[in-house]
Amino acid sequence: MKKRLIGAIALFWGFSSSIYAQKVEFTEYDLDNGLHVILHKDNSAPVVTVSVMYHVGSKNEVVGRTGFAHFFEHLLFEGSDNIKRGEFMKIVSQAGGQNNANTTQDRTYYYEVLPSNELETGLWLESERMFHPVINDIGVKTQNEVVKEEKRLRVDNQPYGRFAEEVFKRLFTNHPYHWQTIGSMADLDAAKLDEFKAFFKKFYAPNNACLIIAGDFETEKTKKLINAYFSAVPKGTAIMQPQVTEAPISKPIIDSVYDANIQLPAIITAYRVPGMKTRDSYVLNMISTILSEGGSSRLYKKMVDDKKNALQVGAFNYSLEDYGAYITYALPNNNTSLNDLLKDIDEEVKKIQNELVSERDFEKLRNIMENNFVSANKGVEGIANNLADAYTFHKNTNLINTEIDIYRSITREEIRDVAKKYLSPNQRVLLYYLPKSTQ
Incomplete structure (x- = not known):
């Protein structure tokens, strides 16, 4: 489960x-x-x-x-x-x-x-x-x-x-x-x-x-x-991609969802954030790494290892071309209430919003990004996909080589400020994802 x-x-x-x-x-x-x-x-x-x-x-x-x-x-x-x-x-x-x-x-x-x-x-x-x-x-x-x-x-x-x-x-x-x-x-x-x-x-x-x-x-x-x-394939008409804007979310959207396929509930939050072409999206990727990449990440260590109140916890930046969705989730252990899980997640987000990441943790974070950079392209199919993404979304194919420089240039202050800007409880969807009896 x-x-x-x-x-x-x-x-x-x-x-x-x-x-x-x-x-x-x-x-x-x-x-x-x-x-x-x-x-x-x-x-x-x-x-x-x-x-x-x-x-x-x-x-x-x-x-x-x-x-x-x-x-x-x-x-x-x-x-x-x-x-x-x-x-x-x-x-x-x-x-x-x-x-x-x-x-x-x-x-x-x-x-x-x-x-x-x-x-x-x-x-x-x-x-x-x-x-x-x-x-x-x-x-x-x-x-x-x-x-x-x-x-x-x-x-x-x-x-x-x-x-x-x-x-x-x-x-x-x-x-x-x-x-x-x-x-x-x-x-x-x-x-x-x-x-x-x-x-x-x-x-x-x-x-x-x-x-x-x-x-x-x-x-x-x-x-x-x-x-x-x-060369003989005829050219089509020029494509204009949709240009649709959303009004900012100014108060929490709280709801419950029922799923007959599950036995354990989950708590899910989602924040509307900028799309993949923005610098802030890269910062949000780094915030996800701090919160939930690996066994030593803040959420995993706190909730799975230490408190043992979560079977699973995570945060990730669901990055798309026009917007993104920054999502956190947790599944309870030992009958922990979903609100207690939410409180623990929010506490860790607030720490990032109010405190600079320590120099030691920042160096670790940069090392993780460097390691990801080195290991991501392990085959020609992966390289082909990444080249296609860089051209299609950024019109900059060489981003496949220079994107790591964006991560290298991000500061501890930016991490704090971006977390403050986008990860407020008043700007999110909060879902209680609950089991539903098949009867």
């Missing part, structure tokens, strides 16, 4: 780590149709990653038609004019590779990891997905059932599976972050085929995407292959 909330959090944590590894060499350029290409050459192993990130997520949907971006994560495996239905993944497997895709509120990411002599296969597959996928009633109906089963497995029947939904629909009232990436099954059922086709045409164009090749390849040969497979 103690691992279930963190498992549910992992399902919805739709962002990758924002701390990258040691210096990554790359080249980048644009095709005439607007496709941004990033090449990272690493000949240390005969493996190559081919990936495409589209700047489209659930925030690009509209009320009444939610779930489209996640739906296309599945639908674009159905096949194309040149790939028979159901053959996409078979081709990858037969080539000795693996592939997958994932969707967040802000982007959709597809990738293949292949033996380097199968690079052209990966380029062909991704160009087929972008150029002329088959979008028909058969595929829509099939993937509709797949998405429904995924929702049953990962949300409806998952312990604490609705925590993100319950938090976000209270934390956001105007912004499309109000709904979850998986969307509404009723919306998908009601959508017409022409609506799916229109969504694809608008968002899955080369000028709303970046192509990343990372691993073992010959640069000039790869550029020629990219041009051969992608």
Whole structure:
């Protein structure tokens, strides 16, 4: 039971780590149709990653038609004019590779990891997905059932599976972050085929995407292959990302949620904070590290080790493009009341707000960030994803190398001031996440 909330959090944590590894060499350029290409050459192993990130997520949907971006994560495996239905993944497997895709509120990411002599296969597959996928009633109906089963497995029947939904629909009232990436099954059922086709045409164009090749390849040969497979894809209309602002939260939003899939209650707080492109978001990441990263973190040591009143406790910055949600949570041990857990969490937050982190703890914190920086990029697939994130969200691909400098420049005073600015009890959602009898 103690691992279930963190498992549910992992399902919805739709962002990758924002701390990258040691210096990554790359080249980048644009095709005439607007496709941004990033090449990272690493000949240390005969493996190559081919990936495409589209700047489209659930925030690009509209009320009444939610779930489209996640739906296309599945639908674009159905096949194309040149790939028979159901053959996409078979081709990858037969080539000795693996592939997958994932969707967040802000982007959709597809990738293949292949033996380097199968690079052209990966380029062909991704160009087929972008150029002329088959979008028909058969595929829509099939993937509709797949998405429904995924929702049953990962949300409806998952312990604490609705925590993100319950938090976000209270934390956001105007912004499309109000709904979850998986969307509404009723919306998908009601959508017409022409609506799916229109969504694809608008968002899955080369000028709303970046192509990343990372691993073992010959640069000039790869550029020629990219041009051969992608240059003919027509450019789409320019995409304007949503610009929606939320009024500040000025008083606590307190509510209870009941879940028939759990036996232990949880206490959850969530604060609306700035998005990933802001300096304050980096500071909040450091605050999370102080509070709950590792066994010596403040919340874990106090509540799990010393007082033993919590089975599990944590804090993390759920960082998205436009906003973030700073979340704390705890599961009780020994029948501890949820309010007592909340009091202990708030005490530790107040310490950060009112006292400078000690020089010793600050040095430890910086060492953790440095260690994360060194270890984050352990494979070409991870590097490809991080390059895509840096370009898509920051339009600065070299952030993969320089982001650690932001953390190095953050001061103890900034940590205190950012905690004061955003982590006030008057600015949060407070949820009592409670068991519900199946009777």
